[in-house]
Amino acid sequence: MSDTTTARSTADALRADDKKEAPAGNGGPVGAVANWVDERTGAAKGVRFLLKKVFPDHWSFMFGEMAMYSLVVLLITGTFLTFWFVPSMGETTYNGSYVPLQGVQMSEAFASTVKISMDVKGGLLIRQIHHWSALIFLVSIALHMFRVFFTGAFRKPRELNWIIGLLLAMLSMVEGFIGYSLPDDLLSGTGIRAMQGFILSIPVVGTYISYFLFGGGFPGHDIIPRFFTIHVLLLPAVLVGLFTAHILLVMVHKHTQYPGPGRTNKNVVGFPLMPVYAAKAGGFFFVVFGITTLIAGLVTINPIWAYGPYEPTMVTAGSQPDWYMGFADGALRLLPGFLEFTVLGFTFSFNIMIGAILMIPILWTIMGAYPFVEAWVTGDKNEHHILDRPRNQPTRTGLGMAAITFYGILFAACGNDIMAIKFNMSINDITRAFQIGLIIMPPIVFWVTKRLCLSLQRADREMVLHGRESGRIVRTGRGKFFEAHQNLDDFQRWPLVAYDAHAPIELPSATDENGVRRKGARKDRMRARLSHYYFKDRIEPVTPAELEAAHHDGQAHEAIESHPDEAEQGLMHGGAEEIGEAHAYGHPGEHADAGKN
Amino acid sequence: MSNEHSPQEGAVANEESGGVVATRDDEQSLPARFSNPGLAPHVHRLGDSDEKAARRSERQVAGLFTLSMIATVLFIVAYFTIGEKTSVTLPISGKVGALHAALGVTLAVSLLGIGLGAIHWAKTLMSDTEVVEERHVQRSDDEARDGAVKVVMDGVESSQFKRRPLIKYTLGGALGLFALPLGLQLVGGLGPAKDVADDLKTTLWDSEVPVLGPDGKPEMKDGKPVTRPRRLMRDPEGTAIRLSDVTLGSVFHVLPEGINDTADPLNQKVKASVILISLEEDKIKSARERNWGLNGVVAFSKICTHVGCPVGLYEQTTHHLLCPCHQSTFDLTEDCKVVFGPAKRPLPQLEIKVDDAGYLYAPHGFEEPVGPSFWERDR
Ligand code: HEM
Ligand code: FES
Numbered sequence A: 001m002s003d004t005t006t007a008r009s010t011a012d013a014l015r016a017d018d019k020k021e022a023p024a025g026n027g028g029p030v031g032a033v034a035n036w037v038d039e040r041t042g043a044a045k046g047v048r049f050l051l052k053k054v055f056p057d058h059w060s061f062m063f064g065e066m067a068m069y070s071l072v073v074l075l076i077t078g079t080f081l082t083f084w085f086v087p088s089m090g091e092t093t094y095n096g097s098y099v100p101l102q103g104v105q106m107s108e109a110f111a112s113t114v115k116i117s118m119d120v121k122g123g124l125l126i127r128q129i130h131h132w133s134a135l136i137f138l139v140s141i142a143l144h145m146f147r148v149f150f151t152g153a154f155r156k157p158r159e160l161n162w163i164i165g166l167l168l169a170m171l172s173m174v175e176g177f178i179g180y181s182l183p184d185d186l187l188s189g190t191g192i193r194a195m196q197g198f199i200l201s202i203p204v205v206g207t208y209i210s211y212f213l214f215g216g217g218f219p220g221h222d223i224i225p226r227f228f229t230i231h232v233l234l235l236p237a238v239l240v241g242l243f244t245a246h247i248l249l250v251m252v253h254k255h256t257q258y259p260g261p262g263r264t265n266k267n268v269v270g271f272p273l274m275p276v277y278a279a280k281a282g283g284f285f286f287v288v289f290g291i292t293t294l295i296a297g298l299v300t301i302n303p304i305w306a307y308g309p310y311e312p313t314m315v316t317a318g319s320q321p322d323w324y325m326g327f328a329d330g331a332l333r334l335l336p337g338f339l340e341f342t343v344l345g346f347t348f349s350f351n352i353m354i355g356a357i358l359m360i361p362i363l364w365t366i367m368g369a370y371p372f373v374e375a376w377v378t379g380d381k382n383e384h385h386i387l388d389r390p391r392n393q394p395t396r397t398g399l400g401m402a403a404i405t406f407y408g409i410l411f412a413a414c415g416n417d418i419m420a421i422k423f424n425m426s427i428n429d430i431t432r433a434f435q436i437g438l439i440i441m442p443p444i445v446f447w448v449t450k451r452l453c454l455s456l457q458r459a460d461r462e463m464v465l466h467g468r469e470s471g472r473i474v475r476t477g478r479g480k481f482f483e484a485h486q487n488l489d490d491f492q493r494w495p496l497v498a499y500d501a502h503a504p505i506e507l508p509s510a511t512d513e514n515g516v517r518r519k520g521a522r523k524d525r526m527r528a529r530l531s532h533y534y535f536k537d538r539i540e541p542v543t544p545a546e547l548e549a550a551h552h553d554g555q556a557h558e559a560i561e562s563h564p565d566e567a568e569q570g571l572m573h574g575g576a577e578e579i580g581e582a583h584a585y586g587h588p589g590e591h592a593d594a595g596k597n
Numbered sequence B: 001m002s003n004e005h006s007p008q009e010g011a012v013a014n015e016e017s018g019g020v021v022a023t024r025d026d027e028q029s030l031p032a033r034f035s036n037p038g039l040a041p042h043v044h045r046l047g048d049s050d051e052k053a054a055r056r057s058e059r060q061v062a063g064l065f066t067l068s069m070i071a072t073v074l075f076i077v078a079y080f081t082i083g084e085k086t087s088v089t090l091p092i093s094g095k096v097g098a099l100h101a102a103l104g105v106t107l108a109v110s111l112l113g114i115g116l117g118a119i120h121w122a123k124t125l126m127s128d129t130e131v132v133e134e135r136h137v138q139r140s141d142d143e144a145r146d147g148a149v150k151v152v153m154d155g156v157e158s159s160q161f162k163r164r165p166l167i168k169y170t171l172g173g174a175l176g177l178f179a180l181p182l183g184l185q186l187v188g189g190l191g192p193a194k195d196v197a198d199d200l201k202t203t204l205w206d207s208e209v210p211v212l213g214p215d216g217k218p219e220m221k222d223g224k225p226v227t228r229p230r231r232l233m234r235d236p237e238g239t240a241i242r243l244s245d246v247t248l249g250s251v252f253h254v255l256p257e258g259i260n261d262t263a264d265p266l267n268q269k270v271k272a273s274v275i276l277i278s279l280e281e282d283k284i285k286s287a288r289e290r291n292w293g294l295n296g297v298v299a300f301s302k303i304c305t306h307v308g309c310p311v312g313l314y315e316q317t318t319h320h321l322l323c324p325c326h327q328s329t330f331d332l333t334e335d336c337k338v339v340f341g342p343a344k345r346p347l348p349q350l351e352i353k354v355d356d357a358g359y360l361y362a363p364h365g366f367e368e369p370v371g372p373s374f375w376e377r378d379r
Helices: A003-017 A028-041 A043-051 A059-082 A108-118 A123-150 A159-181 A186-200 A206-213 A223-253 A273-298 A323-334 A350-378 A394-413 A416-422 A427-466 A490-497 A521-535 A544-554 A557-562 A566-573 A576-584 A588-596 B011-016 B051-081 B098-124 B142-159 B165-177 B179-190 B196-201 B265-272 B287-292
Strands: A091-093 A105-107 A267-272 A340-343 A346-349 A468-475 A481-486 B087-090 B094-097 B131-134 B232-234 B251-256 B274-278 B297-301 B313-315 B320-322 B329-331 B337-340
Touching: A028 A043, A043 A273, A059 A123, A059 A223, A059 A273, A091 A108, A105 A108, A108 A123, A123 A159, A123 A273, A123 A323, A123 A394, A123 B098, A159 A186, A159 A223, A159 A323, A159 A350, A186 A206, A186 A350, A206 B179, A206 B196, A267 A273, A273 B098, A323 A350, A323 A394, A323 A427, A340 A350, A346 A350, A350 A521, A394 A416, A394 A427, A394 A521, A416 A427, A427 A490, A427 A544, A427 B337, B051 B098, B087 B098, B094 B098, B251 B265
Parallel strands: none
Antiparallel strands: A091 A105, A267 B131, A340 A346, A468 A481, B087 B094, B232 B251, B251 B274, B274 B297, B313 B320, B320 B329, B329 B337
16 A cells, blocks of 8 residues: 555545544645644544543633633743843842932842833833733632532542642742742842741751752842742743643543533533634633733732832831732731740741741641542542532531631731721731631631531522422412412422432441451541531432422412411421421431531 | 442432432332433524524624724834823823833733634534533553553563562662762752851851051051941941930931941841830830940840841830831830730840940840841750
């Protein structure tokens, strides 16, 4: 067989397979190029596979995309900035066009940043887009994480991607902090100074780490060039690498989907990449870029020329880091000084270390462990591709909200001085209130959220059993009024009943049949206890039998008319409670428990 | 279908099989759970059947793309025509550079036109019928797994890795160690490993300045320059301070004399900057603080003992020094001990005296390290 025939038959095979996606007609220029490439790479198979991939649609899936596009915008604008930025701490005297700084001694890094802002046409716009998209990037990562957590998208088989995501989030924060430090202005210099203080608090090696990092005492001449390499080379490479792994895993797993008619654990329902998803996602990139640009053009962020160059003896009141570092700064403000002490002449500064060095690794470890803890508690080894509605996992949702509360209070504490000024309150009182809030608020929020979820689940049951309120008031022959309820059809009902309410794991007996203590009995007991804690309060989805029964009672208008006493009214609008008493929960033993809480 | 849990068999899988799965025998043989009704019937959009509506969508999409092109042109026009010094006042944003705002808005519209156009196109004209793709469990089938294990085992076997422990252990050792030289080079080259704690414990106040003779050259005695302790100099003017300059209630930001002649003035400032304040002497509760001052004029390190910001805010009525970074508050009347905030240690005091010429100087440096705590601080 000659080469040409092989080629033709490959192309034919391609066409035979899928007429639409094959290069049009007998080629045309596009077809010719496609043919040329495919003969050398065999790319057609991959392209077909990729372009046919199906993506489910939901607004909450946008956060991950937003993060991805902000990352791209950061890479583009960051590259622009490298053409003018001078990563040097060499001293120079400013003689550019910004009058208030003329004649001032400053580092070349700062001088070049002022130059980008004042003397490079459009340079300020690029700087502002870069900074704004960094902020938006981290906001989207946070929202994306919330989405993944509350919907249980981290469950098997996506635990790995959850961990990659956590790494991305942490490194993005570090990348942001380092970028913020590069201009060497008064604000960022103060930030680096604080960072050196954090490092010094590390036991045994803190001083050495600091001197290695800064190439000697603070600030020295090395930190900006070193940060520059980390910011434009090292971390972007790691971020892009991790992100690629992240997105490849999404391809391999195929995207999760919310429960809905026709959606099962074994399929994915949505739009194919070509053309719908490509147009939407491609369009969305431009929208993210466009909105970031609009904000950047209209709202000034980090006007370093107004702060002036870093000067170790000066500081501005109300100095604050970028928002994503706020929680760590807040923690530093709340940790009391008595946590510093000396043992055998060695200094332990837990007032600094806990907030600045230990907190992020500890929080990230807890988050990283969560999917595995939950899987252990539920004993669930199945793959999950259908997302949870947050209300159907009251304990998880409660824990998540408690964590967000903890984070939120630390974040708010970072603005305690500004609040004190704005609201004319004592900073001592505000700080004390935050310290107390940090301890008592998360449990309260956990409890409230869990109750709220259970109520929402009851409302779902109510909806399934009695339909939605139609707003139509019906007057009965006896002069009684009631609101007609419209029953859900199969497609509307399905999302509300398509979940599993886990039952707590039973404790296996601690002794085996011979009465000998089994190994691992204690672990089992802990697991049973945790499982009980997670699932003792639960609301089961409506079963067909219950619906049947409800219809039997509810639809009997005649019956209600003939029993006009008040108690019967309940059946018209019937809460899950009434049904529950009779047969809603399917686990009467637990029911008393659920009612009590 | 068995009721054992195989990985494939998620919750929904059960429901799909509907009535086949366990039914409750007490309820008139209804299934235990609802079953998935399958995809809802597709509802067509206006544009799918009405060519007029479709054409309207087409025009809207094209309009957005055109808007983008216009904005791109405007960007270029703005770039060349708007002066860099002109500014405009906008609602909400206030006064901004005209060029900057114009470039931002035109670029934004250019990008948004494309983005919104594409999304509108996808939503109104492209097929909105949902497509179903099958999923497969991630786990490879047993054959593939066994195959993979076999390939690895065969490789191990043919390399004789197991049978030759000598190779195994030496390879492990070599791989374990090879990164050391690289690590050593990196860490060794990054910074000084010697006298680190000493550097943190000393400030410029610990050293003296040469005394200049009438000819402007350092005076020498026994072949060594004569030195004297450093004076307190105003920051940033660099002029010496007389005791009489420090009127009641005044605050001076101070640096040691000769700081700009050092190799790294910034590094010295970070440690040596001082705040000089005059109080009524009887307000000072601590005897040492009074003795180290002069008639109520006292000098303290300006570097916060928390993480090192300059403690720049003085509240005259309460005699409190406040650090703007995390609000540590120091009581100036009592050895600058911490009265609020996350810092633990008081600000170290610098003893001051007056020399013959009437200027303030520091006879010796701080008695303890300034600034943030560190491991070897008390050693
Ligand atoms: C650089 C930052 C990140 C980018 C650019 C990014 C991007 C994306 C994108 C585009 C998707 C697919 C669509 C979606 O669900 O939104 C995705 C999925 C996912 N992301 Fe991220 N992400 C980032 C950070 C994170 C973080 C911080 C986490 C969690 C700790 C995370 C966990 C996940 C998981 C588990 C999935 C699979 C979820 C599913 O298929 O539903 N990602 N990511
Ligand atoms: S640095 Fe002064 S309070 Fe933190």
